[in-house]
Amino acid sequence: MHGLINRIIERFVRDTYGRNVWAGIMQELDLGFTEFEPMLTYENELTVQLLDLIAVRLDKPLPDVLEDIGTYLVSHPNVKAVRRLLRFSGENFVEFLHSLDDLPARTKLAVSDLILPSLELREHGPNFYSVVIGAAPGGICGFGHVVTGLLRTMADDYGALVYLDYKGQRDGMEIVEVRLLETAFAEGRDFVLGARAG
Amino acid sequence: MTDISVLEGMLNTLCPMHVILSKTGHIEHAGPALNKLLPQDNLIGMRFLELLQVKRPNIGPSMEDLRGTGGMKLHLKLRCPPCTEMKGVLVPLPEDAGFGPPGGAVVNLSFGISVIDAVRDFSLTSADFAATDLTVEMLYLVEAKSAAMAESHKLNMRLQGAKIAAEEQAFTDTLTGLKNRRAMDHIMERLVQSEQDFALMNLDLDFFKAVNDNMGHAAGDHVLQHVARLMVDEIRGNDTVIRTGGDEFVLIFNNLSDRKILAEIAGRLIAKLEHPIPFNGQECKISASIGSTLSCDYKSPDIDRMMQDADVALYAAKDRGRGCHVIYDVGLWHIGQGEQTC
Numbered sequence: 104m105h106g107l108i109n110r111i112i113e114r115f116v117r118d119t120y121g122r123n124v125w126a127g128i129m130q131e132l133d134l135g136f137t138e139f140e141p142m143l144t145y146e147n148e149l150t151v152q153l154l155d156l157i158a159v160r161l162d163k164p165l166p167d168v169l170e171d172i173g174t175y176l177v178s179h180p181n182v183k184a185v186r187r188l189l190r191f192s193g194e195n196f197v198e199f200l201h202s203l204d205d206l207p208a209r210t211k212l213a214v215s216d217l218i219l220p221s222l223e224l225r226e227h228g229p230n231f232y233s234v235v236i237g238a239a240p241g242g243i244c245g246f247g248h249v250v251t252g253l254l255r256t257m258a259d260d261y262g263a264l265v266y267l268d269y270k271g272q273r274d275g276m277e278i279v280e281v282r283l284l285e286t287a288f289a290e291g292r293d294f295v296l297g298a299r300a301g
Numbered sequence: 302m303t304d305i306s307v308l309e310g311m312l313n314t315l316c317p318m319h320v321i322l323s324k325t326g327h328i329e330h331a332g333p334a335l336n337k338l339l340p341q342d343n344l345i346g347m348r349f350l351e352l353l354q355v356k357r358p359n360i361g362p363s364m365e366d367l368r369g370t371g372g373m374k375l376h377l378k379l380r381c382p383p384c385t386e387m388k389g390v391l392v393p394l395p396e397d398a399g400f401g402p403p404g405g406a407v408v409n410l411s412f413g414i415s416v417i418d419a420v421r422d423f424s425l426t427s428a429d430f431a432a433t434d435l436t437v438e439m440l441y442l443v444e445a446k447s448a449a450m451a452e453s454h455k456l457n458m459r460l461q462g463a464k465i466a467a468e469e470q471a472f473t474d475t476l477t478g479l480k481n482r483r484a485m486d487h488i489m490e491r492l493v494q495s496e497q498d499f500a501l502m503n504l505d506l507d508f509f510k511a512v513n514d515n516m517g518h519a520a521g522d523h524v525l526q527h528v529a530r531l532m533v534d535e536i537r538g539n540d541t542v543i544r545t546g547g548d549e550f551v552l553i554f555n556n557l558s559d560r561k562i563l564a565e566i567a568g569r570l571i572a573k574l575e576h577p578i579p580f581n582g583q584e585c586k587i588s589a590s591i592g593s594t595l596s597c598d599y600k601s602p603d604i605d606r607m608m609q610d611a612d613v614a615l616y617a618a619k620d621r622g623r624g625c626h627v628i629y630d631v632g633l634w635h636i637g638q639g640e641q642t643c
Contacts, residue, residue: 107452140459141456142453143456184444184448187444188444188445188448191427191437191441192441194427194428209441209445212442212445213442213445213446213448214449296425296426296440297417297418297421297424297425297440
């Protein structure tokens with residue numbers, strides 16, 4: 104698994120629950136180090152173990168943890184680059200949804216060895232979509248929950264009002280339904296093309 | 302008039318940063334993105350060449366000259382601050398009426414590589430670029446690569462730090478913190494390359510074995526640490542003390558070619574080392590024998606030779622009883638003479 108993914112999980116735990124919680128988790132994993140290097144690669148099994156252990160330690164179901172990670176990824180100031188990079192994909196939330204198909208390719212362009220599951224947007228009717236998430240590399244399950252958290256937070260970011268429903272997993276694919284109730288519900292957060300990367 | 306509005310509408314969508322020029326070279330219409338550079342009111346009626354300087358190709362000031370550049374890549378520069386560099390291409394319009402201002406031109410503009418500053422300077426948004434324009438993708442890429450590079454840089458810094466720490470450890474004697482034998486080879490190599498005078502001192506502790514045997518290894522370690530501190534205090538900043546073995550040390554003095562000074566240093570070292578060292582209520586008594594040699598005594602200093610000669614001097618010193626210093630002299634090979642300070 105790409106170190107960036109483990110690093111994001113680490114940052115999520117540390118920034119949300121504190122260093123001590125993270126230190127406890129790493130102690131239990133007993134890997135001989137306490138921080139993940141974002142530019143190195145780790146065994147896939149390790150990421151699965153890490154996520155399971157976090158769920159136990161936080162006393163939360165794994166899907167909830169994953170969704171929180173999705174939210175963290177695009178809202179916490181410590182990882183603000185991710186949110187900025189995502190905002191480059193579209194002027195409004197609908198454009199953003201339409202650009203989701205490109206997301207794995209965009210990610211690859213930034214970090215060539217970071218492989219994400221495929222994403223496909225399906226349009227069922229006016230303001231009714233579903234996002235189909237392909238199998239994650241390395242057999243990590245539940246990437247759809249991360250996408251759910253991410254979409255919910257990006258909708259807020261654009262000021263759109265959405266209703267999201269995780270429909271579960273079938274044949275290794277996950278489906279998240281998106282109902283767009285209002286595109287300009289709130290102000291949304293500011294996004295300037297030319298701001299300096301943080 | 303319908304024609305021109307159709308043309309304007311098309312161009313506004315396809316190339317939002319265009320201008321339509323009249324036969325006289327004045328701006329008749331400007332694409333919506335150009336409003337970010339100057340308000341529309343100011344733009345309309347302005348001479349194109351007053352707004353922008355054509356840096357390349359080198360042309361005259363007339364509209365005819367400008368029209369002559371049709372199809373060529375134009376290097377332009379905004380005449381007003383922030384004097385942004387721009388790229389452009391011009392298409393002359395037909396002389397007869399029918400398609401835009403007769404004898405006029407359409408110029409499409411872009412920021413080229415200066416776009417990264419331009420989006421900031423002019424607060425551009427993705428609406429200012431045509432849907433097919435890759436500028437926003439390029440900005441995305443620049444930002445993504447910078448973020449990735451920053452992470453890479455951090456990793457490199459951490460690895461560099463770990464490498465330095467590992468090297469330090471590999472070249473350091475862990476008990477005394479002095480340089481070790483491995484470090485000595487590097488230091489010697491540098492010394493010879495620097496072509497400066499230096500002096501070598503081989504120093505063996507006397508009676509150290511007795512301390513170790515009678516008072517235990519803890520006392521021995523304590524003595525070694527004490528001795529190391531003492532020697533480091535005695536030398537100058539750019540001199541070096543190396544622990545080459547159990548109770549054996551090599552001292553290197555840079556820019557030293559005076560036998561008298563060398564003898565004084567050796568005498569001071571021995572005197573200080575002979576002070577009893579307290580350990581757990583007891584006293585450890587040691588001394589030191591020193592053999593030394595000076596690079597200025599050699600036509601072309603050779604490290605192996607000098608080390609060998611310093612050893613000969615050291616054995617001569619030991620021969621004369623403990624606590625002596627002998628400077629190497631060629632006669633020592635035969636009779637055990639040499640300058641000495643006991």
